[in-house]
Amino acid sequence: MADEQKSTWKTKVGLAEMLKGGVIMDVVNAEQAIIAEEAGAVAVMALERVPADIRRDGGVARMSDPKMIKSIMDVVTIPVMAKARIGHFAEAQILQSLGVDFIDESEVLTPADDAFHINKHDFKVPFVCGCRDLGEALRRIGEGAALIRTKGEAGSGNVVEAVRHMRALLGGIRRIQSLLFEELMTEAKNLGAPYDLVVEVHRTGKLPVPNFSAGGIATPADAALMRQLGAETVFVGSGIFKSGDPRRRAKAIVDASTHYDNPELLAEVSNDIGEAMVGINISEIPKGELMAARGW
Amino acid sequence: MSTPRPTITKRPKIAVVAMQGDFEKHIQMLLRLGAEAYPARTSAEIERADGIVLPGGESTTIGKLLARYGVDEAIKTAAGQGKAIYGTCAGLILLAREIAAGTGQRGGQPTLGLLDIVVARNAFGRQRDSFEAELKIPVLGPEPLHTVFIRAPYIVEAGPEVEILAAYESKGIFVRQGNILGSAFHPELSDDDRTHRLFLSQIAT
Numbered sequence: 001m002a003d004e005q006k007s008t009w010k011t012k013v014g015l016a017e018m019l020k021g022g023v024i025m026d027v028v029n030a031e032q033a034i035i036a037e038e039a040g041a042v043a044v045m046a047l048e049r050v051p052a053d054i055r056r057d058g059g060v061a062r063m064s065d066p067k068m069i070k071s072i073m074d075v076v077t078i079p080v081m082a083k084a085r086i087g088h089f090a091e092a093q094i095l096q097s098l099g100v101d102f103i104d105e106s107e108v109l110t111p112a113d114d115a116f117h118i119n120k121h122d123f124k125v126p127f128v129c130g131c132r133d134l135g136e137a138l139r140r141i142g143e144g145a146a147l148i149r150t151k152g153e154a155g156s157g158n159v160v161e162a163v164r165h166m167r168a169l170l171g172g173i174r175r176i177q178s179l180l181f182e183e184l185m186t187e188a189k190n191l192g193a194p195y196d197l198v199v200e201v202h203r204t205g206k207l208p209v210p211n212f213s214a215g216g217i218a219t220p221a222d223a224a225l226m227r228q229l230g231a232e233t234v235f236v237g238s239g240i241f242k243s244g245d246p247r248r249r250a251k252a253i254v255d256a257s258t259h260y261d262n263p264e265l266l267a268e269v270s271n272d273i274g275e276a277m278v279g280i281n282i283s284e285i286p287k288g289e290l291m292a293a294r295g296w
Numbered sequence: 297m298s299t300p301r302p303t304i305t306k307r308p309k310i311a312v313v314a315m316q317g318d319f320e321k322h323i324q325m326l327l328r329l330g331a332e333a334y335p336a337r338t339s340a341e342i343e344r345a346d347g348i349v350l351p352g353g354e355s356t357t358i359g360k361l362l363a364r365y366g367v368d369e370a371i372k373t374a375a376g377q378g379k380a381i382y383g384t385c386a387g388l389i390l391l392a393r394e395i396a397a398g399t400g401q402r403g404g405q406p407t408l409g410l411l412d413i414v415v416a417r418n419a420f421g422r423q424r425d426s427f428e429a430e431l432k433i434p435v436l437g438p439e440p441l442h443t444v445f446i447r448a449p450y451i452v453e454a455g456p457e458v459e460i461l462a463a464y465e466s467k468g469i470f471v472r473q474g475n476i477l478g479s480a481f482h483p484e485l486s487d488d489d490r491t492h493r494l495f496l497s498q499i500a501t
Binding site: 003004008010018019078101262 | 320321352360446
């Protein structure tokens with residue numbers, strides 16, 4: 001056998017590269033996973049309850065039942081992701097042993113650790129983590145995340161937080177680029193971010209890993225907005241299967257992610273796709289229930 | 297003082313299919329090699345190209361989007377005109393005549409059928425089995441090529457006109473048939489540009 005190295009950083013970030021320009025959909029059972037794959041999803045996120053239901057039900061939200069995750073892995077050929085609680089490395093070990101293709105250390109679940117995240121370098125499977133700004137993104141990458149998604153506000157059906165976080169992230173990158181080299185250490189201190197990654201962003205003008213968007217995307221136009229703002233792929237959670245016609249909406253959002261800069265085509269795919277999920281105003285969510293605030 | 301002007305050669309126009317996947321990585325590499333590479337999402341963008349690249353990504357997603365927008369027919373027409381085509385990973389799957397049973401052909405995942413091969417999808421395993429390796433590939437010269445395989449396919453059957461340019465653990469992973477190249481690995485994710493040079497060398501100028 002040739003000299004073979006498995007599960008390297010390059011293969012982890014490489015899978016994230018392969019997911020670019022697409023849509024990753026939350027699914028709660030095999031039937032939804034098949035609908036997602038047939039619509040053209042690049043991956044599915046297997047979880048027991050979509051964020052809108054987690055929000056409604058309250059209580060502690062945990063990793064999904066392995067049986068449910070395996071039932072989804074059995075029916076689709078696209079990558080399957082699953083969520084572990086922030087800091088819950090035992091859940092992540094279980095997900096890795098199931099063979100999921102990506103682990104989301106996610107603020108949508110109830111955090112298991114209120115100070116520390118998982119050391120993601122310890123795992124063979126790549127991780128995606130949420131962020132609200134550049135400092136948070138670079139801390140997660142420093143811990144080993146191979147993919148970053150801006151958090152938005154999951155289960156809200158309201159894109160405003162996704163927009164805010166993407167603008168904050170990209171604004172942070174532009175700011176670092178404008179700094180002089182000797183200013184980078186203080187910037188790293190202020191951001192709470194690893195210095196070497198701050199230097200790298202200063203040099204390249206982008207994150208060292210792909211940058212996706214999540215949390216509140218409900219329509220093809222929302223997907224196009226996030227893609228034009230700089231998201232390389234969109235995660236859609238509650239937005240598809242909490243809508244009136246999931247099949248058509250799923251397909252329309254896939255088309256919108258590809259043709260995000262073509263308004264005529266976006267008009268066409270947005271036609272007659274049924275009711276969108278209702279959605280909630282962020283100001284009506286009690287402060288303690290904001291998912292995006294989870295993460296340290 | 298007059299210095300001789302460099303000869304201006306025609307830069308080949310390369311349409312990198314951009315329905316989904318790591319098309320930007322291919323574009324960056326092709327631009328570095330002097331080609332005029334651009335993302336292509338419509339038939340018109342395929343038609344004006346001298347060569348076509350099908351990137352890595354999810355073959356189910358890319359295949360559906362090619363068919364939804366009629367871009368699949370434009371690629372077949374270009375192949376019929378003898379234009380050079382190169383597919384990596386998902387692109388290799390899309391070029392194949394057939395996808396092996398049990399590896400994701402539910403609902404008849406459409407392929408372009410431009411390479412006379414049968415491919416098995418995710419054939420090396422799931423993501424935790426993705427790997428990097430140094431491979432000897434004679435057509436690229438004596439130096440081994442550093443290759444990256446991500447949920448990669450391999451070739452389980454090849455017709456008589458298909459040249460197997462490289463194999464890994466006796467599985468075909470790099471093939472050529474006439475002007476069409478396909479690899480299970482991702483040269484666009486490494487710095488070694490010899491595979492893309494080979495592709496560009498096949499473009500009629």
